[in-house]
Amino acid sequence: MRSPVGHADVPARPGREIPEATVARLPVYLRALTALVDGGTATCSSEELAGAAGVNSAKLRKDLSYLGSYGTRGVGYDVDYLRYQIAREIGLTHDWPVVIVGIGNLGHALANYSGFRSRGFRVVALLDAATTRHEELVAGLEVRPFDELEDIVGTQSVAIGVIATPAVAAQDVADRMVAAGITSILNFAPTVLSVPDGVDVRKVDLSIELQILAYHEQRKTGQLPTEGASA
Amino acid sequence: MRSPVGHADVPARPGREIPEATVARLPVYLRALTALVDGGTATCSSEELAGAAGVNSAKLRKDLSYLGSYGTRGVGYDVDYLRYQIAREIGLTHDWPVVIVGIGNLGHALANYSGFRSRGFRVVALLDAATTRHEELVAGLEVRPFDELEDIVGTQSVAIGVIATPAVAAQDVADRMVAAGITSILNFAPTVLSVPDGVDVRKVDLSIELQILAYHEQRKTGQLPTEGASA
Numbered sequence: 001m002r003s004p005v006g007h008a009d010v011p012a013r014p015g016r017e018i019p020e021a022t023v024a025r026l027p028v029y030l031r032a033l034t035a036l037v038d039g040g041t042a043t044c045s046s047e048e049l050a051g052a053a054g055v056n057s058a059k060l061r062k063d064l065s066y067l068g069s070y071g072t073r074g075v076g077y078d079v080d081y082l083r084y085q086i087a088r089e090i091g092l093t094h095d096w097p098v099v100i101v102g103i104g105n106l107g108h109a110l111a112n113y114s115g116f117r118s119r120g121f122r123v124v125a126l127l128d129a130a131t132t133r134h135e136e137l138v139a140g141l142e143v144r145p146f147d148e149l150e151d152i153v154g155t156q157s158v159a160i161g162v163i164a165t166p167a168v169a170a171q172d173v174a175d176r177m178v179a180a181g182i183t184s185i186l187n188f189a190p191t192v193l194s195v196p197d198g199v200d201v202r203k204v205d206l207s208i209e210l211q212i213l214a215y216h217e218q219r220k221t222g223q224l225p226t227e228g229a230s231a
Numbered sequence: 232m233r234s235p236v237g238h239a240d241v242p243a244r245p246g247r248e249i250p251e252a253t254v255a256r257l258p259v260y261l262r263a264l265t266a267l268v269d270g271g272t273a274t275c276s277s278e279e280l281a282g283a284a285g286v287n288s289a290k291l292r293k294d295l296s297y298l299g300s301y302g303t304r305g306v307g308y309d310v311d312y313l314r315y316q317i318a319r320e321i322g323l324t325h326d327w328p329v330v331i332v333g334i335g336n337l338g339h340a341l342a343n344y345s346g347f348r349s350r351g352f353r354v355v356a357l358l359d360a361a362t363t364r365h366e367e368l369v370a371g372l373e374v375r376p377f378d379e380l381e382d383i384v385g386t387q388s389v390a391i392g393v394i395a396t397p398a399v400a401a402q403d404v405a406d407r408m409v410a411a412g413i414t415s416i417l418n419f420a421p422t423v424l425s426v427p428d429g430v431d432v433r434k435v436d437l438s439i440e441l442q443i444l445a446y447h448e449q450r451k452t453g454q455l456p457t458e459g460a461s462a
Contacts, residue, residue, distance in 0.1 A: 023446050023447075026442070027436070027443065028439070030442070031436065052423075090449075091445045091448065091449030092442065092445060096445055096448070098441075104340070105336050105337075105339035105340035105343060106337075106340035106344075108336035109335070109337035109340050110437065112336060113337075113438070114421065115421050115438040116437075116441065119438050119441070120445070121441055121445075159448050159452065160441070160444055160445070160448060162441075183451060184445075184448045186441050186444060190345065190346050192266065192283075200444055200447050200451075203440075204437065204440050205258070205262065205346065206341065206344055206346060206347075207258070207344070207346040207347055207352070208255075208259070209433040210329075210347065210350070210391070210417050211257070211258040211261075211321050211350060212255055212258065212433060213416075213417060213431055213433055214321055214322040214327055214351070214391070214415075215321045215322055216254075217322065217327070217391060217414060217431070220414060221390065221414075
């Protein structure tokens with residue numbers, strides 16, 4: 001990693017609480033910065049970075065100020081160093097062992113998803129309750145019985161579990177994950193999970209972005225539904 | 232659909248511009264309302280609905296006011312009717328034909344994803360450039376050659392395309408989609424697409440939620456990265 005430009009006086013961990021909305025944008029900035037680094041860009045203005053990330057530049061500057069990153073007047077941000085700062089803030093500069101439970105098509109896709117590995121998420125086990133899936137090799141890992149969950153979480157210090165099962169199985173899987181010591185769950189199953197305090201759950205609904213597109217598409221075409229317009 | 236309770240005087244389409252952040256929350260409300268309907272709930276307070284959707288109730292009330300939905304004092308919202316109002320606002324009360332391009336594991340998972348169909352998105356074609364995948368039956372559809380894109384978009388009035396190809400192929404697929412007349416693209420490929428004005432692109436990055444979990448997990452465990460804390 002290159003040495004920082006113009007950031008030497010700024011404490012790297014100001015210790016401030018970062019607002020949740022800013023936390024949610026940090027991965028987006030990280031992705032934009034990685035694209036800039038890959039494209040050979042060494043420094044960029046807040047406007048350039050904001051454009052690449054799809055936010056306005058005032059919001060970007062405010063967000064980055066929580067990290068103690070203010071750029072350098074007339075130079076902008078050191079792309080490589082800022083990427084490092086954000087990765088460190090998120091916690092991606094160390095390794096996160098992850099288990100995926102439910103190795104259907106989505107589980108397969110997640111196991112093979114390069115975006116996990118490149119951000120420090122290391123899939124250490126693929127588990128499925130169906131014996132027909134066991135011993136299948138997916139992304140270089142053998143699919144294991146779900147009953148090995150506790151063992152794997154304990155021996156590999158797994159803190160993050162990914163649920164890619166059908167909805168009906170998801171709560172049981174979450175309960176077993178929590179009992180085994182997992183404290184963060186990424187849920188792809190189309191159901192709401194209930195977990196004890198201290199366990200974080202985030203849900204990915206693959207249809208939400210499609211619904212947002214439909215909203216705009218409907219307005220573009222001027223095509224309104226034919227059902228009664230009012231009660 | 233049941234007749235509305237306490238909404239009769241409120242115009243169903245106030246014609247106001249809905250803020251983008253509200254648009255993004257409408258699918259979340261819709262999901263919560265569907266769960267309430269499925270659980271047999273007929274009316275609910277804004278607090279109950281806000282809790283189910285994971286937002287605060289003031290924000291919920293503000294969001295729903297854009298739809299002309301204010302609930303009834305002492306009664307709350309008619310769950311079934313509110314669900315219909317939101318579905319209509321998003322455009323889900325009519326049918327959206329969708330094509331999916333790239334039928335690897337993720338494409339398989341998307342083709343089988345029940346959350347699309349239940350929201351009015353009808354997958355009309357699965358396309359892949361690889362001849363080895365052609366004629367395979369996925370979710371009741373035969374995988375077709377990518378070259379049939381223009382034909383299918385034209386004959387089936389497809390406005391929305393889903394890209395589930397590797398990153399390297401995604402821009403070419405997007406260009407072909409746009410040339411064929413598609414005006415909304417949902418991009419799962421880990422790359423930024425460039426499209427002309429008037430075409431909407433939304434990107435799903437499966438790792439972003441995982442990164443947000445990592446941020447909180449890091450703070451829970453007090454585990455800080457070992458790299459130099461400051462420049």
